[in-house]
Amino acid sequence: MAYAGQATAGSRSDRLERLSPLDAANMRVESRGGPMHVAAIGVVDGTALFDPAGRLRLAEVRVDLNRRLHRAPRLRQVLVRPRRGLGPPAWADDARFDVARHVRARPVPAPGDEAALLAVCEELNQPLLDRSRPLWELWLLPGLADGNVGVLFRLHHAVADGIAAMAMMGALFGAVPGAAPPTPPWRTAPAPSAWQLFTDSWRRRADAAAAAGFRLRHPALVVHSFGARARQLRLALGEGLAPRVSWNQPAGTRRRLLLVRADLGSAKSVAHAHGGTVNDLVLAAVAGGARRLLVSRRELRPRMVLKASVAAAARAPADLAPTGNRAAVMVMPLPAGEPDPARRLAQIAQATSARKRHPPYQPGGRFAQRAMVWAMPRQRLVNLLISNLPGPPEPLYLAGARVLELFQVGVVQGNLTVAVGVLSYAGQLNFAILGDADALPDLNTFADGAAEALTQLGARATTGRILGT
Template sequence: MDGAGCRRLSVVDLAMLRLERPSAPQHVAGLCVVEAGPLLDGHGDLALGAIRERLERRLVRVPELRQVLRYAPPLCGPPLWVDDPGFAIGHHVRTARVAVPGDEAALLETAERLLRDPLDRSRPLWDLWLLTGLTDGPAEPGVARVGLLFRVHHALVDGLAAVALAAAFLDADPEAPDPPVPAWRPAPPPSALDLFLDNARHRLSRAASVLADPAGSVRTLLGTVSAAAGVLSAVNVAPRTSLNASTGGQGRLLRVVRLGLDEARRVAHAHGATVNDVVLATVMGGVRDLLLGRGEPVDGLELSVVVPATIRDPGRSRDLGNAVGALYCRLPAGESDPVRRLALVAAATRAAKAAQPLSRETSTVMYGLLGGLSALGLDLEGRQRAMNFQVSDVRGPERPLYLLGAQVVDAVPVTGITGNLTLAVAALSYRGRLGLTVLADRRACPDVDVLADGMRRAWAETRASTPEAAGTRG
């Protein structure tokens, strides 16, 4: 059924819809700061009409952003994305003002407020906010800046696809010409009969593939069951700490910690680790300070940390939808020595990768189970003991991007927290920097600054302990 104007949701995509709650939206977002000059009119105000018109032209690169969710009738298969005949760019590109004093803290607070509510499912599931009222950047006084908050539903993209989607929406050249005015007309949605026949063909095709190679199908099934069982063995292994608690609708707290990407690479290389290991070790240093500050014991404590990992084929990052698995890692919270901590983290991630092979089949089984139980009203996420928190890391563009000629000078990711998770960290690289965004429940984690400051201290100590990086800045 996938074709012009429509596309089926996968099992994992559908799970992202089913897991959404009013107090726990399932969207991913990026928060950027861009130079304001090219976006202003002759009076120094945002040229909103021209911005909308020019951005709408760029939708020819990302036609999925004109599509809306539609549920199929009974026996007609899973939901699908179809062209929205009522699409209007004004519903998706809007403005808000950052509160005084217009610094990074105020920008993060404004972004958090805008991200609290789920996206409107009667429209394409994305929006883009232009945030005015920012003060000049400390590195470039006198240069006006605008915040840019791009949000899209997790049913449409995973982290890697979200970066590719945003990059396609922007330009690699500040002088890039606008695409021609598109003559877009929404494709008519498929009829109920078309959907029924498509669903029947799909099921018959799957049955035929099983009958054509029953032995291979059995091996695939057994491998998937074995891998899923390995993941399920992680259930109820997360130690009880204050990191897991009931969360309410009081919002989140956002903090950003920045690392130099080249420095992170040098540190990782010097210790036989990866950049992702460096990110995890930095987070664990902050978590150690957080738990100690709460009077909780950390000696010998290993936390269960989920690290999303892509199972997307190389070169297919532009494909939308979800192609992601999850690694459950046992990471040290009590180690005070930064070098030893990084070594333990690197060993733990290697062990997790060896013991938990990722595949689309396993991901489909696990997310299908979770989404199905959620659809039945079972709040497993609110009672789970498989993980203490989540850390994601996505590679972003190394070269600068431009919004209608305005350079994107900074970009950080914003993820979500659900169930009884009070904490999550998302990392994104852009132009030689790693931005680590800490997202914490406002009620359960009011001491989030202890965590953020601890992460900065842990990174500084790790760099100082690495001769190859001690003389650099980052």
């Protein structure tokens, strides 16, 4: 899918926007102790972000971002939780919205290298987002040794999936240098009244009853829909159980984050030369990282094939809505037991080609989503999580300052203590490897193995570096 570009404000309908069942499931996971926000980490050219005295232009950045928020109205909204009988939570404008509560700064301690930056990001990304406010934060992180500024953007999964989150970032981060033009004052819509919530809830129930009646009059459609979902579930479950590995244990509360960088142009050339895609190359790199970790832990077995839950695009080509989730997953094999990187990539390319003939699995219905929430800490279907997003091909700008690098950070949940987020950005192919700090104190072994696999295939990859070199 192409980069979605900038989000647009769209029309503000009088119809209430409710929390979807899938987003409610995300909230339920979080209520059980598993954070469900995603994040992006970037490095921004510091030249335009400091005044002549060397002070961060925080107030000016806030003004610039505030002028752009009309392009992503959800970032000014909170969840209103009605009393029982008035339906699920609804999105409403935050009458007390203050951009200063969402855009803040925190200095990176000496020596200001990548390790110091990531340590600050790990700390800031740990707490849950405050549900009494719009569910996002942006942190400016000055103090890097090269004079640049780190950025941490946090967004709740109930607000947007990966594609929609990139659209929101396109709204806040301009595609050209220069400050955002002045915009008309934002007019806050009043929160829905109890009567509005009541009538909206009954309207939705009437719509659901009408839809049920339609299905009863057209049983063939019901059979077709049920059959499609059954096939999706059968394909997901038909992969069999994932092999037991030591890192599949209930996730704790502490995280560790490492970065791997590759050149997008060389990655495309390598992937195509082996008859695959960049997605296949990403999976091969992750398989290489997992292999290195298994070897170091003496868990690798001959012909061992791990299983990864890979986020898949479930949006229609015309669906570029800057909010909401269209979540789907595919279970992909990772032949960690294959020692040769080229054969590993070829096996993955063959497997992905076969799986693309079938739609990805989309959890539908409250029962299925509740079952997934219950099963996550004890599931045996997959070993790790992977998300690969197409980012903007041209640089973004934050308040006129060029974004030099950008990484997407996923979510560790249940007993899946490794999540690999991959983002293409302005000629870069960037990996953010997130691990549970207790289950994976040796996460660097995984990152080194992924970088080595990319390099062996010719994609020119590096792990952590001193910023500015």
